[in-house]
Amino acid sequence: MNIALIAIIAVGGLGAILGVIIGIIAKAFAVEVDERIEGVEDRLPGANCGGCGYAGCSDFAKGVVAEKAVPGECPVCSADDVRSIAEYLGIVAEEKEKMVAVVRCSGDCANTVRSLYNGVRDCRSAVLVAGGAKGCDYGCLGFGSCADACPFGAIEIRDGLAVVHADLCVGCENCVAACPKDLIIMTPAAVDVHVYCNSPEKGAAKRQVCKTACIACRKCVKASGEEDYMLVDGFLIRTNYENPPPPDLVEASACPTSALRLGTKHAAGAYEGASK
Amino acid sequence: MSEKPRKFKGGVHPNDSKALSKSSPIQDAPLLETYKVIMHQNIGAPPELVVKKGDAVKKGDLLAKAGGFVSVPLHAPTSGTVKAIDKCPGPTGMAVPSIEITADGEDEWGATFEPITDWKNCDPAVLKQRVWDAGIVGMGGAGFPAHVKLSPPEGKVIDTLILNGAECEPYLTADHRIMLEQAEDVVLGAAIIARILGLETAVIGVEENKPDAISQLTEIAGKYNVTVQALPVNYPQGAEKQLIYAITGREVPIGKLPMDVNCVVQNVASAVAIAEAVVKGRPSIDRITTVTGKPVVNPGNWRFRLGTPIEKALELVGGVNTQPAKLLLGGPMMGIAQSSLGVTIMKNTSGILLVAADEVSLYTSEPCIRCGRCVEVCPMSILPATISQAVENKRFDWAEELNVMACIECGSCSYVCPSHRPLNQHFKRGKIEIQAQLRKKK
Secondary structure, three states: OOHHHHHHHHHHHHHHHHHHHHHHHHHHOOOOOOHHHHHHHHHOOOOOOOOOOOOOHHHHHHHHHOOOOOHHHOOOOOHHHHHHHHHHHOOOOOOOOOEEEEEOOOOOOOOEOEOOOOOOOOHHHHHHOOOOOEOOOOOOOOOOHHHHHOOOOOEEEEOOEEEEOOOOOOOOOHHHHHOOOOOEEEEEOOOOEEEOOOOOOOHHHHHHHEOOOOOOOOHHHHHOOOOOOEEEEOOEEEEOOOOOOOOHHHHHHOOOOOOEEEHHHHHOOOOOOOOO | OOOOOOOOOOOEOOOOOHHHOOOOOOEEOOOOOEEEEEOOOOOOOOOEEOOOOOOEEOEOOEEEEOOOOOOOOEEOOOOEEEEEEEEEEOOOOOEEEEEEEEEOOOOOEOOOOOOOOOHHHOOHHHHHHHHHHOOOEOOOOOOOEHHHHOOOOOOOOOOEEEEEEOOOOOOOOHHHHHHHHOHHHHHHHHHHHHHHHOOOOEEEEEEOOOHHHHHHHHHHHHHHOEEEEEEOOOEOOOOHHHHHHHHHOOOOOOOOOHHHHOEEEEEHHHHHHHHHHHHOOOOOOEEEEEEEOOOEOOOEEEEEEOOOEHHHHHHHOOOEOOOEEEEEEOOOOOOEEOOOOOOEOOOOOOEEEEEEHHHOOOOOOOOOOOOOHHHHHOOOOOOHHHHHHHHHOOOHHHHHHOOHHHOOOOOHHHHHOOOOOOHHHHHHHHHHHHHHHHHHHO
């Protein structure tokens, strides 16, 4: 017989036999995968940010299908995304409020006392050396540990100050733990009025080191009238996120140090040379 | 000790610049109007306040009592009134609690301790209690409570007492002057500490670049059965572990203390403070600090009371002739850069160093070129280059595997790094993150 023919029959036959064996084993030992997991994963943003507490989007999708998590727990999903997942799974989507990060400091290079710092460009490392480069013990160091932690590029370091762009922020909270000064809080995206200061020191002490510190003059509290839009916390005023102030409160209270700001205007860099 | 001292592995030889201040005798700083005494001056628990605003205090009166075993009391540096319990800038840049005292100008002693002149026959426990009551901490820089080192736990045998007079840190000359001018007290302190530990002898280790101090001490050391050991000049010769190795040949294992190799190390300035506390009944209310650097008009060694602001201290010594570019508390290798002149003298402030603009440069950290010079000079035989990369990438578990915890923060690696990498700062960060993780696990 022709040698080539023998080879073709032998290899072809072997291939056919092995193929049948593989086919049988694949059927016998098949792992049942809920196809809905893939369906949910397709509808998730795929950012793998970990903001939900699961190890990435695929893991979260498993959690959702197993009814251990609800679609709304994904911080990146828009309301529409959540609705589409809920519709796909045939469950009722809970309405969720979008949260965004706010860095409670407005002390950029122009407005704060700073010393020269020539060490590791990382906030946590800087804190170990003379508390960083700022006169204020509580302010943003501006070396961008939060910006490094943000998977969405929502934090910009502008003139030595971390500024959150609320339109890019999805609320994954990765930045919150990165800040050694605990400056970052999560706030409802619908609220635009924030106090950009977190120093509990007395007003005079704050003004020595920062032009845009909240000095607790309470103009904003008075401008709120009967409403408790603004809360007094020692020598610091905080926004009451339970009863958020309307955006025109900023104009009405005419904050003398411009620590009270509109988040959108702050992100756009509209508060230059702030102190009056 | 006749044996030739051993040379530890690694180390560097920076220009010591000690000539600026080493021949200037110790002078007493004049009395100021106000002192801001920082509350927490020791490693361990902060002391508990016992005075309140408006209280009248005499010099040496208790301001705060020890807040635990690893803690020491704090005493008033002069007589006057407590003006405020406030905050002042601390050496790490953050505001820290402080006690502001307005001096009345009398500088009158309050009720001090009973002097123990017959310390040779005194119960060691009484002597140890005195060291604690007098608020003495390690004055070489660490600020570790002295009485804790003198209390080895049961089962630990101490057979060697070493007094650290190496003063390897460049620029600083305070210990040098103490050994020259207060040699009697140094040796007496050594003998008292030896008595507390139940030892007959003590060794004072001094670097060879201080021959006058060595001969001065040798002359009187025999009186109390103390020996003086000249040590080769090599930074960081004065680091505890390197000193123990040079004198006894014992290596302190990673994570262990000198008492694990049967040694106790005390700084010479602490020994003087202990001698004064015992035989004169004097609490720790001042210290000798070197004020030096190119911009300083009269570099010298001064006895400052605790709570003297750096600003006042510089004025007292005659000010500066050029605008300094950098201010450090401590020496150039291990000192901490300051951003405020309001920081006050603490029990462990061994030096105030001003650096002129033409002596410093602003470097940028470049990538590691794997030259290995840091590995060569590291006295702890760890791998600075690799550890710095681990910390930079937040791989603290890896840094721990590489024994970052063994780092003594001497700064030799940063000193030699041709890429100007801030290695020491990386290690400090790594150590703090690892300690924080350990605390979380507990």
